[in-house]
Amino acid sequence: DTVLTQSPALAVSPGERVSISCRASEGVNSYMHWYQQKPGQQPKLLIYKASNLASGVPARFSGSGSGTDFTLTIDPVEADDTATYFCQQSWNEDTFGAGTKLELK
């Protein structure tokens, strides 16, 4: 299985820029996708195929990377962005990262 490694948690202040990383144990081409999940809700697609913004997602969110290293950037961060962010690869059998919990100071 392709293992995706994410930092467990980050804390930032509103208005700042934050980068959330995801490292794959093997190359996944550009087949990396990002989701936001707020408590008690289903996940929501933010970015697909590394850098494409999903429909209705604010332009504050962006994605970059290829191969094994990928980044989700939020700039500027807003209070409503408090959530857990998951990466997912679909180059091999679908796997997800463990998630990065974003908290606001």
Add this chain to the structure above:
Amino acid sequence: EVQLVESGGGLVQPGRSMKLSCAASGFTFSNYGMAWVRQAPTKGLEWVATISYDGSSTYYRDSVKGRFTISRDNAKSTLYLQMNSLRSEDTATYYCTRETFYFDYWGQGVMVTVSS
């Protein structure tokens, strides 16, 4: 508006069976692959199974192969997950998702608890 509405969850004893359903609307169901993704309490997301747009191909994670069966009825725009020989580690919220390399729409989820 795309809607995915799961049903059929609840409490079940280990070794027993349960069938989940997902009613889809707001898009042409027969044009899309579909999948089930689950999330154990306070844990991360785990892909469970995928079915192609026409039902001809199915894929499963190793831990559910031989126990779970994904299927679909395109005439009813409904996705199913038949779960047999359930184990405590199958306890999770199960999400119905539309899949196109990524999961672009998710249902609200249905809880399955496997316990005696």
